[in-house]
Amino acid sequence: MTSVLVLNGPNLGRLGTREPDVYGAGTLDDLRAQLVADAPELDIDLRQTDVEGELLRWLHEAADSGAPVILNAGAWTHYSYALRDAVSLVTKSGGTVVEVHLSNPHAREEFRHTSVISGVSTGVIAGFGFESYRLALAFIRRNAR
Numbered sequence: 001m002t003s004v005l006v007l008n009g010p011n012l013g014r015l016g017t018r019e020p021d022v023y024g025a026g027t028l029d030d031l032r033a034q035l036v037a038d039a040p041e042l043d044i045d046l047r048q049t050d051v052e053g054e055l056l057r058w059l060h061e062a063a064d065s066g067a068p069v070i071l072n073a074g075a076w077t078h079y080s081y082a083l084r085d086a087v088s089l090v091t092k093s094g095g096t097v098v099e100v101h102l103s104n105p106h107a108r109e110e111f112r113h114t115s116v117i118s119g120v121s122t123g124v125i126a127g128f129g130f131e132s133y134r135l136a137l138a139f140i141r142r143n144a145r
Contacts, residue, residue: 003067004140006035006133007058008048009074015102022103024129031130035137042141052076052083059086059097068096070136077101077115088120096143098136101126 008028011018016027032046045067049055055073062069069090076083077099090097097120104127105112118124123139125132 002041003043003045003065004035004039004070004137005058005062005067006032006044006046006070007055008046008072009052009055009076010050012072012074013048013050024102026130031133034130035133038134039137039141042137044137052080056082056086059083059090062095062097063089063093066093066095068098068140070098070100070133070140071117071121072100072102072133073117077105077117078111079116081116084116084120087117091120091122096122096140098122098139099124099126100132100136102129102132103127 013028016025028046028048032044035044035046047058055076059069061067071087073080073083087097099115099117099121105115115124125135128135
């Protein structure tokens with residue numbers, strides 16, 4: 001069974017209670033259930049961390065294994081060059097990284113308008129809540145190695 005890494009960064013473990021008007025009322029468990037229902041033939045390996053080094057190790061794992069990645073890096077999206085380098089390791093090795101955001105960063109505070117990982121990601125989907133992840137998964141099902 002092909003594994004898809006669904007990686008989530010800081011504060012995303014608080015989904016469901018953190019600003020539901022911005023991020024929705026669903027939890028990561030709700031998201032996992034939706035993704036598993038959408039792609040029962042895939043192993044959906046959903047993870048969340050508030051530790052940047054752990055997210056980097058997971059991306060290194062993807063670079064080594066070839067597992068496609070759906071990545072919501074949270075606030076690290078806007079300033080972590082270490083994260084950018086790790087995403088680049090995945091995509092330059094021929095892997096897939098789809099950057100996702102629940103909200104539309106361009107409709108929010110100015111500091112959220114810049115993503116340091118977009119330029120090395122396979123693609124970006126933002127502003128559709130959990131549907132952003134589902135669209136990324138649909139892309140991976142059709143296109144990832």
